[in-house]
Amino acid sequence: MKRLAIEIEGVSVRYRLAKEKPKTLQEYVIQRLKGRKMDYEAFWAIRGVTIHVTKGETLGIIGHNGAGKSTLLKIIAGVLKPTEGLVTVNGKIAPLIEISAGFDMELTGVENIFLNASMLGLSRKEIESRIDPIVDFSELHEFIHSPLRSYSSGMIARLGFSIATAVDPDILIIDESLSVGDERFRRKFDMRIDELKMRGTTLLLVSHMMGDIERLCDKILWLDHGRLKAYSSDVEEVIKSYTA
Amino acid sequence: MTVSERILSSPVGEPHVPFVTNGKFQYAYCIIAVHDVKMTRALDEISEIVRYKEFLRNLVMRDIKVRYKRSVLGFLWVMLNPLLMMLILSTVFSEVFKVSTKNYTTYLISGIILWNFFSQSTVTSLRSIFGNGNLIKKVYVPKAIFPLSIILSAMINFVFSLVPLLIIFFITGTSVSLNIYLVPVIIILVALFSFGISLILSTLTVFFHDTIYIYDVLLLAWMYATPIFFPESIIPQRFLFILNLNPLYYFLTTFRAALFMDGSFIFGKLMCSLLFSLAALAAGLVVYSRYRDRLIYYL
Numbered sequence: 001m002k003r004l005a006i007e008i009e010g011v012s013v014r015y016r017l018a019k020e021k022p023k024t025l026q027e028y029v030i031q032r033l034k035g036r037k038m039d040y041e042a043f044w045a046i047r048g049v050t051i052h053v054t055k056g057e058t059l060g061i062i063g064h065n066g067a068g069k070s071t072l073l074k075i076i077a078g079v080l081k082p083t084e085g086l087v088t089v090n091g092k093i094a095p096l097i098e099i100s101a102g103f104d105m106e107l108t109g110v111e112n113i114f115l116n117a118s119m120l121g122l123s124r125k126e127i128e129s130r131i132d133p134i135v136d137f138s139e140l141h142e143f144i145h146s147p148l149r150s151y152s153s154g155m156i157a158r159l160g161f162s163i164a165t166a167v168d169p170d171i172l173i174i175d176e177s178l179s180v181g182d183e184r185f186r187r188k189f190d191m192r193i194d195e196l197k198m199r200g201t202t203l204l205l206v207s208h209m210m211g212d213i214e215r216l217c218d219k220i221l222w223l224d225h226g227r228l229k230a231y232s233s234d235v236e237e238v239i240k241s242y243t244a
Numbered sequence: 245m246t247v248s249e250r251i252l253s254s255p256v257g258e259p260h261v262p263f264v265t266n267g268k269f270q271y272a273y274c275i276i277a278v279h280d281v282k283m284t285r286a287l288d289e290i291s292e293i294v295r296y297k298e299f300l301r302n303l304v305m306r307d308i309k310v311r312y313k314r315s316v317l318g319f320l321w322v323m324l325n326p327l328l329m330m331l332i333l334s335t336v337f338s339e340v341f342k343v344s345t346k347n348y349t350t351y352l353i354s355g356i357i358l359w360n361f362f363s364q365s366t367v368t369s370l371r372s373i374f375g376n377g378n379l380i381k382k383v384y385v386p387k388a389i390f391p392l393s394i395i396l397s398a399m400i401n402f403v404f405s406l407v408p409l410l411i412i413f414f415i416t417g418t419s420v421s422l423n424i425y426l427v428p429v430i431i432i433l434v435a436l437f438s439f440g441i442s443l444i445l446s447t448l449t450v451f452f453h454d455t456i457y458i459y460d461v462l463l464l465a466w467m468y469a470t471p472i473f474f475p476e477s478i479i480p481q482r483f484l485f486i487l488n489l490n491p492l493y494y495f496l497t498t499f500r501a502a503l504f505m506d507g508s509f510i511f512g513k514l515m516c517s518l519l520f521s522l523a524a525l526a527a528g529l530v531v532y533s534r535y536r537d538r539l540i541y542y543l
Binding site: 015016023024025026028074077078079080081093095102104106107111114115118119120121122123124127 | 295296298299301302303305306309310313378379380381382383384385448452453454455458537540541
C-alpha cells in the first residue's frame with residue numbers, strides 16, 4: 001500500500017468572531033464586570049473535509065478567495081489545530097514562506113539562511129552543508145553577505161525558494177508565490193519542482209493559475225465555502241467546472 | 245531523511261492521546277485526568293524548544309546583532325549605559341538627597357543592572373509573539389521560543405554589564421563577598437522569573453494590545469518598591485511589607501549579598517528567590533499552555 005503523506009479525516013475549523021471584540025484589557029474587564037457575556041459568531045472556515053494524500057503526489061488546491069484554502073494549509077502545517085477531526089502528517093513540511101515573513105532585513109543573506117533553515121527544523125551541521133547549494137541555486141553569490149535590506153523582491157523570493165527546497169522536505173507547500181520572479185527564475189523554479197517530484201516529494205500547490213495546476217498536479221481539490229466541492233484525479237474536468 | 249510523525253488531533257482543550265515519534269526516541273502518553281493536560285502540554289513545549297535549539301540560537305544571535313549593528317558605540321553601550329546612569333543617580337541621591345550608604349556607588353550600579361535585566365527583558369518580550377505573527381501563521385514553531393530568546397539575549401547583555409560593575413569595585417576598593425559563587429545562581433533565578441513573567445505578558449499581548457501600557461505603569465511602581473537607589477533602612481515600618489512581597493527585593497538583596505554586602509541572611513532570602521522563580525515559571529507555563537492554541541486566531 002502506498003504510504004500516505006497527509007491524512008485528513010472529517011476536519012472542521014471554526015473561528016469564533018466576537019461581535020464586539022474588546023481589544024484592550026480595560027474594555028474586557030469592564031464588559032465582564034457588567035456581566036455581559038461575549039457574543040460570538042461562529043464561522044466555519046472548513047467543514048467536514050476528508051483528504052488522503054499519498055507520498056509523492058502533487059495536489060492542487062483551488063477555490064475562490066475565502067474558500068478556506070489557507071486555513072487548510074495551516075492545519076496541515078501544524079499552525080492551527082482543527083476544531084473537529086483528525087489530522088495526520090508524515091514527514092517534514094516546508095512552506096514557501098511569503099516574502100515579508102521569516103526574513104530579517106537587517107541580517108545578511110547567510111545569516112538569514114541559518115535563521116530560516118533552522119526554523120524549518122534543520123540542525124547547524126545540516127545547514128552548513130547546504131549553504132553552497134543554496135547560494136548557487138539562488139545565484140546571489142556577490143550579495144550573500146549583504147543585508148537583506150539591499151535585496152530586490154525578486155532576489156528575496158529566489159533566496160526563499162532556494163532555502164525551502166534545499167531543506168529537502170517530505171512535503172512542500174507552495175502558496176500562491178509562483179508569480180514572483182523573472183523568466184530565468186521561472187525556468188529554474190520549474191526544474192526544481194520537477195526534481196522534487198522525481199525524488200518523491202509530496203507537493204501541495206495553491207494557485208489561481210490554472211495552467212500551472214493542470215501541468216503539475218496529479219490530483220485536484222476544489223474548496224468552496226469551506227466544503228469539499230471536488231476532489232479527484234481528473235484535473236482537467238474540475239478546472240473546467242471551476243472556470244465555467 | 246528524518247521522518248517525524250505528528251498527530252494533530254482532537255478538539256482543542258480536551259484530553260487526547262498524542263503519539264509522537266522523533267526518530268531518535270518514541271514516547272506515547274495517555275492523558276487521563278484533565279488537569280494533567282496542562283502540565284504535560286507545558287513539558288511538551290519545553291521538549292519542542294529543545295528540538296528547535298538551532299532556531300533559538302539564531303534568534304538570540306539576531307537579537308544581539310540587530311541591536312548593535314546600527315549604533316555608533318556598538319555593544320560598548322551595554323557597559324556604558326549602566327555606568328552613566330549610576331553616575332547621574334549617585335550624584336543626585338548622595339549630593340542632593342544626602343543619602344549615605346556604605347559603598348553607595350556599588351550599591352547603585354548593582355541595583356541598576358539587575359533591574360535593567362528584569363525590566364528590559366520583560367518589556368521587550370511582551371511583543372515577541374505578536375510581533376512574529378506573520379511567521380507563526382505560516383510555519384509551525386513552538387511559540388514560547390520567542391520570549392525565551394529575548395530572555396537569553398538579555399542574559400548575555402547582563403553578563404557584559406558585569407564589566408562596569410567590576411570596574412566600580414576596583415575603583416572604590418569594595419571587597420568582594422565570599423558568596424560570589426552564588427552570582428550565577430541568582431542570575432539564573434532572575435532569568436527563570438523573567439521568563440515566567442514574559443510568557444504571561446506575551447500571551448496576554450496577543451489578545452489585548454494595551455498590555456504594554458498597563459505593564460509600563462506597573463513597572464514604574466515596581467521600580468519604586470525595589471531598593472535600587474535607596475537603602476532598605478529608610479523605609480518606614482508600616483511599608484516594609486511591600487518589600488517582603490516583592491520578588492525583586494529578594495533577588496536584589498541576594499545579588500548584593502553575593503557580591504559585596506554582609507550576607508548572613510542570604511540563604512533564607514535565596515530560598516524565597518527560588519520559590520518566586522519557580523512560581524513565576526509555573527504560572528507562565530500554565531497561562532501559555534492554556535491559551536497557546538487560541539493565539540493563532542488573534543495574530
